[in-house]
Amino acid sequence: MSSLDDQDFCVLNKYASGFMVSQVIFAACELGVFDVLAKAQEPLDSEAIAGRLDCSRRGTELLLDACVSLGLLQVDVRSGAAYYRNSDMADTYLATGSPKTQCHMLRYLGTTTYRCWGHLPEAIREGKNQYMKAFGVPADQLFAAIYRSEDERLRFMRGLQDIWSVCGTRVVTAFDLSTFPVICDLGGGSGALAKACVSVYPKCKVTVFDIPEVVGTARTHFSFPEEGRISFCEGDFFEDHLPEADLYVLARVLHDWPDDRCSHLLARVHHACKPGGGILVVETVLDEGGRGPLSTLLCSLNMLLQTEGRERTEAQFRALLSSAGFCDIQLRRTGGTYDAILGRKESCHST
Template identity: 70%
Template structure:
């Protein structure tokens, strides 16, 4: 074991959950929003006072954010003053169009708890929504969408993801030959928006469950509304074993999607948003 030194140990300790929780906590407490709005860098005491958090805890949090390159610090007359980095300004400030705050909140509140049950998940061969949240999870998306609040939180999270990844994904292949595209399991319509923006000639039909469509229409705005339509479907959605869109695509043909919705002709292309 000559090549293996104590330096290998940190590899085991990489990816500490604590580091990610620091990012989550700073987002949730509004650290990045406060620093974005402040006209100048702030000290830890000022941040704590405005957020109503513990002064010692805030100082530790800010310094850890610095070490994670989420904040930068400068010292003026002996006082540490914090401000956002380019990374946090772009992805962690609520006012930024690329803010990932909703997705991070989802990861912190839901995904983090599920990961805590991984050992049992490997034993059982099934997800642990029952153990983590008390909801049966034979139908994964029923568990994820277990309440209006949870549904909205998840949809906002996906909105964040597509705000950054939608354009590169949709631009990977030239989709301009397809004038009518169906996004199966299209959720909040975030990918549809990116699609109409990238391909000015196309129309997109977003197909999802009635509850999701209702939430999308209620909470999300669609400046391109004329080119994006929602289809609330129930197509075999109750037999959602495994990941929904996969089995959905496996069991549904584009013709079936349009058959249940006479107003919609067979799409030229069906994509799966997840």
């Protein structure tokens, strides 16, 4: 076997074992490894950690060493004994007490998303999501699938809050939104992106528009120190009257739906939008040609598995927005996970 063959074989093995790496991270989050170490005043050995987690010592030690190899934990060896502590990455993103924690989203990925991905061949054959096979929910009942229980709804909303705690400021500053004092976040969930907006733009007010079940969960389980600047309105953005606003935000919404549903929603937003008002679309955007980056292509496969939609290129977003009547459409690559597209409702034929 040539050295090139060896390299290819190693790359293939790395790809094939990727799900094992994910499961190590998911299991460590689910068991609370990073929280135990974040709360500890000093590094702990595997016996102490296993005791606090109520897990076997052998299994705990194997998991801890895998986390060390992944750079999630650090280890000190004293007199032949290993003592573990969180890496900076784990303290920042994996301990639930951190303001930037991603633990809730990782738990969602490790349960709901991971279960759906076991049906990827069927999804590709059938061209539709796999909630029926994974959870017994009809594929055409998207909201019923994503929000099929209070616990599932809360897990998903907390996961989105995790995402916007890291990415929110970046996307709301991609453009200067200070000229839009009244904002409506359509499908805004827990209000996490709304919090980023009012934090960056002190004079703006945001209405979060979502289905009644989501609004009820947000009011029950999430705090809003910005009360008065963030409000909630219940409704279905495909059917109900949209709140008046200077700017409408669609963050991680269009990727849930096929083109015809996106066109219907965008037309409704354009109708509700004031002349000179705008729409901000926040999505992970495919490169021209649609064959990269890999992370966005994987997201697109995930949309096939879990929704009715897909990720799109800049040209595809421009076509959707233009056909709805929006003009002066601009894309800003943020350098992060999500990009921002701003369009305006103006007379494109004015002189």
